Amino acid sequence: MDVDSLDLWLGNRQILESVSLSLAKGELVALLGPNGAGKSTLIRTLAGELPAPARRIHVDGRALEQWSRAELARHRAVMPQKVDLQFPMTVQEVVALGRPRENAAQRQRIIRALLTRLDIAHLETRLVPTLSGGEQQRVQLARVLAQVWGRPDPRLLLLDECTSALDPAHQQQVFQQLCQLAREGFGLLVAVHDLNLAAQYADRLILMKDGKVFADGLPASVLTVPNLRDVYGLHSRVELLPEGYPLVIPQTPMRSDSAYLTRHELPQEGLTDETPHSIV
Numbered sequence: 001m002d003v004d005s006l007d008l009w010l011g012n013r014q015i016l017e018s019v020s021l022s023l024a025k026g027e028l029v030a031l032l033g034p035n036g037a038g039k040s041t042l043i044r045t046l047a048g049e050l051p052a053p054a055r056r057i058h059v060d061g062r063a064l065e066q067w068s069r070a071e072l073a074r075h076r077a078v079m080p081q082k083v084d085l086q087f088p089m090t091v092q093e094v095v096a097l098g099r100p101r102e103n104a105a106q107r108q109r110i111i112r113a114l115l116t117r118l119d120i121a122h123l124e125t126r127l128v129p130t131l132s133g134g135e136q137q138r139v140q141l142a143r144v145l146a147q148v149w150g151r152p153d154p155r156l157l158l159l160d161e162c163t164s165a166l167d168p169a170h171q172q173q174v175f176q177q178l179c180q181l182a183r184e185g186f187g188l189l190v191a192v193h194d195l196n197l198a199a200q201y202a203d204r205l206i207l208m209k210d211g212k213v214f215a216d217g218l219p220a221s222v223l224t225v226p227n228l229r230d231v232y233g234l235h236s237r238v239e240l241l242p243e244g245y246p247l248v249i250p251q252t253p254m255r256s257d258s259a260y261l262t263r264h265e266l267p268q269e270g271l272t273d274e275t276p277h278s279i280v
């Protein structure tokens, strides 16, 4: 997938400005940036869900607007940030939604494989609305993966915060699966807030700010102290681990907003009337 100088307006607001990026097969790219930077909007635009100007987005060399909805549905899968399922459907039924026209035996094989990969095989017959937030997130990921599983190229996955509700062990497990998918030839663009998870697993990071690409490159070149200060307004320490990727240790938000206090500056006796509300 290639994006060339993409602008996007919603109503009278410009949300994306001159965004250019590429995503190759076999590549896991993490999309980073503060709240409101434009990550979800970019993912929805690349997915064909928001109307983009013509010839700005190419999938496998062909302009996005030349793909039919059915073609796109077969070749890319999208996991939105929020999936709120209220219907009393089982895990198996929800994952099967990702593969509606497959013959029953093959569909069952795919579902089993995905449930095992995402550590939810034991939940197969449970009703999804009764699951925990993290369990539901893994079910939705399995449903999304079912759409593209075993299908021919191009296989593109656009995932918007697919691990935000997961405990650290399951975050690691899901990202290991995403790396495995990249090795199998998928191209993955994954919006994520966890900088260290992104640094650990992504081949490349794209850091957004105010609807623009601020930095795009290897984790160690993107997750730098100045970049984190300029994009997030965050003081941080960054250490290069022996494993070869950076570790970000967030410190405090910038002092320009005097409402923030470091832990050592917090009042010893609990909150007082003088304590800024923003630390409550």
Ligand SMILES: Nc1ncnc2c1ncn2[C@@H]1O[C@H](COP(=O)(O)OP(=O)(O)OP(=O)(O)O)[C@@H](O)[C@H]1O
Pocket: 010, 011, 013, 015, 033, 034, 035, 036, 037, 038, 039, 040, 041, 042, 081
């Ligand atoms: N339909 C819309 N109309 C107007 N503005 C919108 C619309 N959808 C999103 N926005 C705005 O676009 C900006 C980018 O939103 P977006 O959801 O893409 O950010 P994000 O980087 O995914 O944020 P987060 O990390 O909080 O999920 C925000 O300022 C948001 O308020």
